[in-house]
Amino acid sequence: MVDEVEARPASRRRGRGGERARSGAPGQNPHLEVPFITRGIPPYDLADPEGLARIEATADRIMAEIGIEFREDPETVALFRKAGGTVTGLTAQSWNIRFEPGLIREMLRTAPARFTQHARNAARSVEIGGDAVVFAPSYGSPFVMDLDRGRRYGTIEDFANFIKLGQSSPWLHHSGGTICEPTDIAVNKRHLDMVLSHIRYSDRAFLGSITAPERAADSIEMCRILFGAEFVEKNCVIMGNFNTTSPLVMDGVSTRGIRIYAEAGQGSVHVPFLLGGAVSPLTMAGSVAHSLAESMVSCALTQLVRPGAPVVLGSFLSSMALRSGSPTFGTPEPALGSLVMGQLARRLNMPLRCAGNFSTSKLPDAQSMQQGVMSMMSAVQCGANFVLHSAGFLDGLLSMSYEKFMLDTDLCGALHGYLAGIAIDEDTLAFDALAEKGPGEHLFSTAHTMRHYKTAYYDSALDDNQPWETWDEQGGIDAATRANTRWKATLAAYEAPWLDPGIDAALQDFVERKKATMADAWY
Template sequence: MSTETEAPSDATPARRSRRGGGGAEGRRAARLGGGIQAFSYIKRQIPLYEVLGEEGLSLIEANCEKVLQEIGIDFRDDAEALEMWKAAGADVKGERVRFPKGLVRSLIKTAPSQFTQHARNPARSVEIGGKNTVFAPVYGPPFVHDLNGGRRYATIEDFRNFVKLAYTAPAMHHSGGTVCEPVDIPVAKRHLDMVYSHIRYSDKPFMGSVTAPERAEDSVAMAKMVFGDDFVDNNCVLINLINANSPMVFDDTMVGALKVYARAGQASVVSPFILAGAMSPVTVIGTLTQVLAEASVGLAFSQLCRPGAPVVFGTFASSMSMQSGAPTFGTPEPAHVLFGAAQLARRLGVPFRSGGSLCASKLPDAQAAHESSNTVFPGVLAGVNFMLHAAGWLEGGLVSSYEKFIIDCDQLSMMQRFAGGVDLSENGQAMDAIEEVGPGSHYLGCQHTQRNFEDAFWRSGIADNNSFEQWLADGSMDAAQRANAIWTRQLNDYVAPDLDQAIDEQLGTFMEQRKSVLPDSVS
């Protein structure tokens, strides 16, 4: 985690043909994420799963109002933010802000319930909100891991590799943000290389930097070089992650970045970062009360900066080991928080962010698989609109894993199929098949089966479903070893999307100028 109109005319399609794309080999490459095809963001065709009724939701909202009125939220080291709240009618004493009943919710009413984040390739643009789900990669780890080199500090080369892998993954709808932290570049300068990598090596939507207000300003400036000043001022082309410092604090770094993006009309995910038992109460309702208080205040502040600025209600909630204090994932209580927070976001009328393929495992093993599936599946059922950490997360968010990225993307393609719902068409009813086969026969050779056999069932690009003897002949590999071969091949076969040379040169000049005045600092 950190601390976690028409498209422009110069946008160019990214789908460039690779060698061999036809037949069974082409279909297999597509399943494995070879970049031959790309799925649109999910348009849900399944109902929502909700854990709370009206009584529970009203209780949380009433308790939240009490927290906002009587306890308040701290805005630290940002005099402008305090003055803005005071002008809006809040009670400001020192850095503590208390909010009259209804003030926060009334401000949020100007936020859009759904918005488009434009990509430089119009075919890659995504709709965030409503019945839509957008998958985005892991965010924030300082380390990377693969079977070849083990666990090590991330570099800019690793960053570029994950951008390329996200670009080629059909079920990854978004390029993400800090897919890993490139520690070989000074902190004050690395945001430039990260934003550029998203622009140069992918044409999917991407996230801006939030580690300092001036880095947010650089992100907006670079986006304007790609999309044009007027287009950026009137459309969302960037999204970013603003974490509250739970419990109930916003610091000057996060607030400063939020002001930059909101005033530029760009989207902000306002997301409390919760380890229940340490940063929120141990109970689901207590945690949801605090999450609603923190998130809603951040959402409301964005509207003070610019009414109508797009925002996303976010939550990152984990349980913790009460013995060691370490975060735990894939457990029931955070799933309940996720489901409840999704309901609260819908009642506020704004998009929702949560979920991901989260785990505490140190390797892409069975623990990683179970914990990840127990996070991503509730996210899909809850109706998450923007799912950060959808692929690659390992070791509680400390590591971006190459192999797990591939395994997770495979599962995301399954979630894509699941969320598409049940086919009720004439073909889906299959009455012609039932009539043709009749009693006592089989469906293997009937015309309906022949017409549908290629895509009747979702097929994994990772799983081995062959016989034991065939598995032995193929090298007795486990899922992680198969994933290792896949990401290696994908990077070898990668072809970058086109980028206008004049834009590329403008970005390079801007980066060079900015780096010449920025310090080689470590903070």
């Protein structure tokens, strides 16, 4: 895959970001925006080598003795049969495929360990894999909510608003995908407006549609208009986020979509959405083994279609309230499972999407932040490279919250500083700061303090660190209310990034022509 920025035609490289910012210690400067984080701390290794080997052996047993069921896509079945899978017909449109231990791992050897997803502003292209960490907004909620209007179905206006809020935050690196469902547009047409909104209101990389093969193809075609067909053929400019149908099923809509992205040389993320005790074992070791098996098989399909196609191993582990059957998010057990998934991804030498900022709270309150921090810390500690659901997730993913979005992006800023690690050298050891005035003297005016005071600590845009008396005199405003004020001010100040008028017109023409060929479908 060609991933040099210089490969893009000059007419399509225009942007306002200049050269890519260095990402050594971004979290320490609130004015420094970087396209992704370069990890400065090591990921956490929870399981020992013997435990990891046992999980991998169980994943191999799942693939070899139980197999994966494939539905309504004989072309995919033929690819796996040719590659050595053992195929058994279940019905006319359903097949079980079993894979001998090591077969899927061999298919994955051509998957790149790291790749670039290009943005239309070259300074905002992202690296996915290795020591790179990319934060993206939450994905897939049918509802939106804010403190003024409460919970309601999402619209294309909400969709655009969240793109604008993400574009305005220096702490997100990626525009995301289905930030919320725009339910005021027909199901079979809304993908066109969604992709167009990402292109118009953000100059970052984004995810395309995966809800039908033709919608995946439309998403890629719009990128050919934006970047040029030759550039798209040689570079990753869009990704699709695909879920398996757990337990152990891959439906034809997903597998055909995966093949479309892979055929075009574009990226794809492969994520089993596992509810422990419902569609996956409730014990984390079993759930991790299950997740690994499904994701590996899904990823392997891309390499059968086009060896070297960009692909991301994924895992979404969650628990349940077993007395009621309700899903729970932000709990400690899936966080531990995510740490192990990180180790397994590194053993496969593949990029990882894992965990995020999860919560079942119905409001942007203490529960939402406690659960969100629990799961988000597991994402950064496990070594995840692409962190979807970094901002806005409430209500068990059913609702996208404006206030939670602002609170979460602020947390992402703090995590930039956390992931940067600690520099240890003569300057940071700061002997001169203590020696300048000696014992018993404050350090406010020392040369060392004056050199570093603007960048030493993360400066939150939302925290209130004033004394009680000052806070009380100013109205005693809580964090959610401050976030409400903040998102409104951010939208009021938003300016769209520059987009070539000719490209914009060509995209609009494509959307209008495609819509003209379709009657509205609302299901």
